Amino acid sequence: MTSPLLESRRELRKCAFQALMSLEFDTDMETACRFAYTHNREDEDVQIPAFLLNLVSGVQAQKDELDKQINQHLKSGWTVERLTLVEKNLLRLGIFEITSFDTPQLVAVNEAIELAKNFSDQKSARFINGLLSQFVTEENE
Numbered sequence: 001m002t003s004p005l006l007e008s009r010r011e012l013r014k015c016a017f018q019a020l021m022s023l024e025f026d027t028d029m030e031t032a033c034r035f036a037y038t039h040n041r042e043d044e045d046v047q048i049p050a051f052l053l054n055l056v057s058g059v060q061a062q063k064d065e066l067d068k069q070i071n072q073h074l075k076s077g078w079t080v081e082r083l084t085l086v087e088k089n090l091l092r093l094g095i096f097e098i099t100s101f102d103t104p105q106l107v108a109v110n111e112a113i114e115l116a117k118n119f120s121d122q123k124s125a126r127f128i129n130g131l132l133s134q135f136v137t138e139e140n141e
Contacts, residue, residue: 009051009103013093013111016055017119020089029056059089059096066092073131073138086120087127094132098139105136 018036023029033048033056059066067080070091074080080088094112097103103111109132116125 010111010114012049012052013055013097014115014118015052016059017089017093017115019052019056020059020093021085023056023060024085024089029053029060032056054101055093055097058100059092062096062100063092066095069095069135070131073134084120084124086116087124090116090119090128091131094128095135098132098136105139109133109136 015036019032022032033052037048070080090112094108097108098105113125113129116128
């Protein structure tokens with residue numbers, strides 16, 4: 001059993017994404033995080049890592065603001081509502097991590113791209129890359 005302190009951030013981001021997807025279908029944050037974190041583990045009575053909880057609670061708390069930031073970077077005629085749930089949640093997660101954590105911006109972008117490759121397709125990964133890269137560029141200006 002891996003200690004929550006030694007858990008890789010990559011795996012915790014994956015759990016955060018899964019929890020965010022779960023929250024789209026009406027569940028509470030604690031349950032969503034616990035299920036995402038423990039579903040492949042034998043011991044379900046473990047402490048949920050703070051990094052995972054902070055990502056999920058932060059995205060949930062700032063969802064409207066994150067959606068506004070996403071809308072500002074979409075092509076004319078597109079809105080957040082037109083995006084798939086996977087893209088929407090990956091973009092929210094990526095922008096939240098870029099703006100609210102000490103994670104290097106390029107690492108946060110790369111991690112969102114890798115999640116897109118795992119949970120969607122190459123086209124979605126390119127879209128996530130383009131939007132988050134544009135967001136980072138504008139943040140740094």
